[in-house]
Amino acid sequence: MSTISESQHATKFDPRPTDIIVALMGMTGSGKSTFISHCMGVDLGIVGHGLQGYTQAVDVHVFSYSESVNVYLVDTPGFDDTNLTDSDVLKAIGNWMGQTYSKDIKLNGIIYLHRITDTRMVGSAKKNLIIFKKLCGENALKNVTLATTMWEAVQPSDGERREHELLETQDFWGYMRSNGAKVERHYNNRDSAMQILSKFFTGKQVVTAMQEELVNGKKKLSDTEAGMELNSEYRKMEEKLNRQLQDRLDELEEAQKKKDYESTAFLKECRKQLNDQLAHVAQQREDLNVTLAKMLATSTFPIVRAPGSFDDKTRRPSNTGNAGQAEAGRPGSPYLDPRASGMWQGMEVPARGRSPAPAFPPDEQPIHRCERSPAPSDAGRTPRKRDLLKAMLGRGPRLVVPGQ
DSSP states (O other): OOOHHHHHHEOOOOOOOOOEEEEEEETTTTSSSHHHHHHHHHHOOOOOOOOOOGGGGGGEEEEHHHHEEEEEEEEOOOOOOOOSHHHHHHHHHHHHHHHHHHTTTSSSSSEEEEEEEESSHHEEEEEEEEHHHHHGGGGGGEEEEEEEOGGSSHHHHHHHHHHHHHHIIIIIIIHHHHTOEEEEOOSSSSHHHHHHHHGGSSSBBBOOHHHHHIISOOOOOOGGGHHHHHHEEEEEHHHHHHHHHHHHHHHHHHHTTTTHHHHHHHHHHHHHHHHHHHHHHHHHHHHOOOOOOHHHHTTTOEEEEEOOOTEEEEEOOOSSSSSHHHHHOOOSOGGGGGOOGGGGOOOOOOOOOOOOOOOOOOOOBOOOOOOOOGGGGGGGGGGGHHHHHHHHHHOOOOOBBTTO
16 A cells, blocks of 8 residues: 555755645644645545654645646644644744745645534634634635535534534634635545635735744744734633642641541642643743744754655545545546646646745643542541542542643
8 A cells, every 4th residue: 555655755845936835724633634635646644743843743745736836735733732732833833834934935825624523612623713813813814715524424404504603603713704714615525625725726825924923023932913822821721720739738738637648648649740730831831932033943844745656556535534544546537637637727827926025034632630549448438538538539620731
């Protein structure tokens, strides 16, 4: 079977004025890699964002649309990535966007993907969406396409109801659509992916709010709109953790007065865990306190993955939603080469305008709570003491620490 390493080769990111550059954003598992697989006609396999640091969190893929046009698809991690902290994710996106804009390379647009299978907008999805809006800024929304995925996995009536809620709720997609964002459905095949992508073949370009802030405004990442939004999330987390810590300290003092040594040991461990989590959140906030110059000084530009020759070993993605299960063998379809497909014939791609940019001198996260297994001796305790221990174990809200 062909894999990403076998069917693709690495190249430098050096787009021509006629090339098209589109970024894909959304939560982990929203279908970004599968979308790219459909566009490229090559199975990308399981594309993850590993522990190699935030510069590796942004993947760039390129395929040839015509002799004069290459299409670059930028795959970004979501703010629910299990291997990267939210600060790392924002640094990765800010680093890539700042570096390209400072080199006078601009996006043609952004596609934000969302699973229509999600029955509700959970906390991590809301966080992704809010930071995405802050990152883009109002002026860039006309170059944004909001696309729902995984329609093959829902009943049409359920999907339409959820789509309606997305569009009619201002805090979800309503605000962005009212400010020029396009809305599409992705039906998990190449025709659908290319139809969505074709909306950006106009030659129009976009500069995001984050690019303006980092390059023109020379702001620190923490002072950008997206950075301030993420910082606000961290402050809320610190407040929750501090409340939890104070509760445990009060209970610890009470246990020590009663010389309850078992409860004392347990609560001291809780105190340690909470202090560790507070230190982790503080570190993530500090990680945002960085300029673009500092990010560039400690990073390398991501490589670009380009398809190799489309031989008999190359696979295209299946319509199952899992790019890793694509069928082997070259399909009898012209879609492996966009130029061979009649639906794209005659489409002209204007040259990219290049106005000079000013020179410039990375569902909820894992839950952490204090737990212990019931000791055999618990059965012999008095109801009052057993109830006290249960109350200590269950007291307080769930702890959610971004990035852990």
